[in-house]
Structure formats: structure tokens, C-alpha cells
Amino acid sequence: MxxxxxxxxxxxxxxxxxxxxxxxxxxxxxxxxxxxxxxxxxxxxxxxxTSLEYRKFRAKNLMERSVQEKDLLLAIDDLIYVAENGEEHFRIYTGIMNCYLKLGNTILSERRPKIKKDEFGDNSAYNAAYKEILQKRVDYLRQAL
The missing domain is CATH 1.20.5 (Single alpha-helices involved in coiled-coils or other helix-helix interfaces)
Structure with a gap:
């Protein structure tokens, strides 16, 4: 015994x-x-x-200070965990949506300066890359819904 x-x-x-x-x-x-x-x-x-309070705090901290994709994805994971296991679903899902928007903006801002027109002024490469970035942003937003 x-x-x-x-x-x-x-x-x-x-x-x-x-x-x-x-x-x-x-x-x-x-x-x-x-x-x-x-x-x-x-x-x-x-x-x-399993602490919802700790995860909410980390997600808030990451969303406020970071523009790195991996940090924002971690914040999204934390918010999803809180939404699935806690309360305040609408508020948490709003936070997730805001995080996805910030993630899309981050990807957009990281890639846009690297895209330049070629020496003849042809915009086709620029436009194709820009459309790809916008499509990624839309995909992130669809995941949030």
C-alpha cells in the first residue's frame, strides 16, 4: 500500500x-x-x-512585438488552443484573424522590396510575384475562417 x-x-x-x-x-x-x-x-x-492565461499572454506579446512569420504562427497556435479549451470564443477568434492579417502583411512587406522591374521596364515579373504574395495572404485569411 x-x-x-x-x-x-x-x-x-x-x-x-x-x-x-x-x-x-x-x-x-x-x-x-x-x-x-x-x-x-x-x-x-x-x-x-495547459494554462490558458499563459498562452493568451504569450500570444499577445508575440503579436505586439514581432513581425516574424514563425512568431506569428506560434501566436496563432496559442490563440487556437485558448479558443478550443477556454472561453471568450469571439474575442479569441478576432485575435486569430488579426494575427493572420498581420502575418499576411508581414509576408507582403518582406517580399515586395525584393521584387524589382527588369531593365526594360517590364512589369510582368513584378506583377506575378505581387499576385503570388496576395494569394498567400488570402490563403492565410481563409484558414482563419
Whole structure:
């Protein structure tokens, strides 16, 4: 009987300590800003991956500070997790839509300066690349719906 109970008690104690450590990381992230806050909240999510509050905070932080595609996709994943497992569905889905819009704008702004007219002034390559970028943006928006 003791052999059965002891592992359960040890597991419960370690789980409680992980939760307290995650809460401390979350408090630290609230006191910091930018990349330092992101590091702290990532540590909190590693310890407590089911916390909706931590995921909402990370998504908000990523959306406000980042224009990198991988960060915005992580924010979208966090918001989808919150929407599927939490409340405030309309508000969360609005955040997801805004994130997809920002992602489309990011892709557009990254690619547009690289597209130049050829030496004869032919716009066909420019127009084709621009249409491709716009199509990616539309695809991201369709995924959000």
C-alpha cells in the first residue's frame, strides 16, 4: 500500500512545485517587456502547458512585438488552443484573424522590396510575384475562417 501511495504523493508534490515555479515565471514576465518577458512566459508554459492565461499572454506579446512569420504562427497556435479549451470564443477568434492579417502583411512587406522591374521596364515579373504574395495572404485569411 505504501509503495502505491508514495509515488502518487511525490508526483503531487512535484506538480505543485512546477505550478508555483510557473506562476513565478508568469509574474516575472509581467514585470518585464519584450524579449525578456517572452523568455519568462515560455518557461512558464513549459512547466504548465495547459494554462490558458499563459498562452493568451504569450500570444499577445508575440503579436505586439514581432513581425516574424514563425512568431506569428506560434501566436496563432496559442490563440487556437485558448479558443478550443477556454472561453471568450469571439474575442479569441478576432485575435486569430488579426494575427493572420498581420502575418499576411508581414509576408507582403518582406517580399515586395525584393521584387524589382527588369531593365526594360517590364512589369510582368513584378506583377506575378505581387499576385503570388496576395494569394498567400488570402490563403492565410481563409484558414482563419
Amino acid at each position: 505504501i509503495k502505491t501511495i508514495l509515488p502518487l504523493v511525490l508526483f503531487a508534490l512535484s506538480f505543485n512545485q512546477n505550478t508555483q515555479t510557473a506562476e513565478q515565471y508568469h509574474r516575472d514576465s509581467l514585470e518585464k517587456s519584450g524579449y525578456a518577458a517572452l523568455i519568462q512566459i515560455n518557461k512558464a508554459i513549459e512547466l504548465d502547458p
